[in-house]
Amino acid sequence: MHIAVRAEEIREQFLQELEGLPHDAHQIKLLKDKYLGRKGLVADLFSTLKDVPVKDKPNAGKILNELRQSLSIKFESYIKTLDSNGENMNHGDLTLPEDPYLIGGIHPLTHTLNEINSIFIKLGFSTVYGPEVDTDFFNFEALNIPKHHPARDMQDTFYVKDGVVLRTHTSNTQIHTMLKNDPPIKIIAPGRVFRNEDISVRSYCLFHQVEGLYIDKNVSFADLKGVLSHFAREMFGQNVKTRFRPSYFPFTEPSAEMDMSCFFCDQKGCNICKYEGWLEILGCGMVDPEVFKSVDYNPENWSGYAFGMGIERIAMLKYGVKDIRLFYEGDTRFLGQFV
Numbered sequence: 001m002h003i004a005v006r007a008e009e010i011r012e013q014f015l016q017e018l019e020g021l022p023h024d025a026h027q028i029k030l031l032k033d034k035y036l037g038r039k040g041l042v043a044d045l046f047s048t049l050k051d052v053p054v055k056d057k058p059n060a061g062k063i064l065n066e067l068r069q070s071l072s073i074k075f076e077s078y079i080k081t082l083d084s085n086g087e088n089m090n091h092g093d094l095t096l097p098e099d100p101y102l103i104g105g106i107h108p109l110t111h112t113l114n115e116i117n118s119i120f121i122k123l124g125f126s127t128v129y130g131p132e133v134d135t136d137f138f139n140f141e142a143l144n145i146p147k148h149h150p151a152r153d154m155q156d157t158f159y160v161k162d163g164v165v166l167r168t169h170t171s172n173t174q175i176h177t178m179l180k181n182d183p184p185i186k187i188i189a190p191g192r193v194f195r196n197e198d199i200s201v202r203s204y205c206l207f208h209q210v211e212g213l214y215i216d217k218n219v220s221f222a223d224l225k226g227v228l229s230h231f232a233r234e235m236f237g238q239n240v241k242t243r244f245r246p247s248y249f250p251f252t253e254p255s256a257e258m259d260m261s262c263f264f265c266d267q268k269g270c271n272i273c274k275y276e277g278w279l280e281i282l283g284c285g286m287v288d289p290e291v292f293k294s295v296d297y298n299p300e301n302w303s304g305y306a307f308g309m310g311i312e313r314i315a316m317l318k319y320g321v322k323d324i325r326l327f328y329e330g331d332t333r334f335l336g337q338f339v
């Protein structure tokens, strides 16, 4: 048989036996003797060299040397995986930390929302949910934002088709609730909203809001201030101060934005509060009589307040998160910190 063919046979046979070799010192010695011993298969093949024609001898010698070398290297590296008892040590690096066993956790936005919910539920609010895809009527018209109203430009809208939008705020749930129920009403409506905004550290094409609505007889702006100031203290600490600035929303009149004292710097001024000592938290106001008219409530009999806040905004302040996109990327290095 040609030496090269036989050499290849021996190599394959050796590798096969090495792979199935029991971790037993005696068996290991037998294998070494069988292939690399003085009377082993390799030596055996070397002994046939004398029959090879002179002109082929150099090449055949080279093949045999390579065979002996490669088998020795394989065998030595196998031996290195064994400990002194011949046990296989090839378990990887035992000094490495064990694989992290990832357990699931509540997403920081869900956690923040749960906290917000529980504060308002204790005050007697119940939770309702509205549709994310809604008609122009619920998202705009009934909230006193008629077509061509400049307020529509405040919220870059995703249109599903003519007259149907991805809701731009959770305020649509106010209308659904009021059309289905008679007052008094005391609800919060959390959910996802969508706006066609450039994605950056501060804005994303979707985010989450909690809407609040309270309608009863003789509800005043003082009630609104009391409830929202209580919320801020429950959420961020009893030392938090609040202030209300006049603002504009089409569906409330008067409208305000609530700020709270910056707890990062104790109002001394920092880059988070833009050196003003105050942080914007939410928008609010007294329900506009036009909204009552669109759901057939008599504004002479009923009054109420509404408010809305971004859950991401609250979570970013609460946990010191600087990039809103982290909430949506599913990066376990970020999410794992909240487990």
Ligand SMILES: [Zn+2]
Pocket: 262, 263, 264, 265, 266, 267, 268, 269, 270, 271, 272, 273, 274, 275, 277, 278
């Ligand atoms: Zn500050």
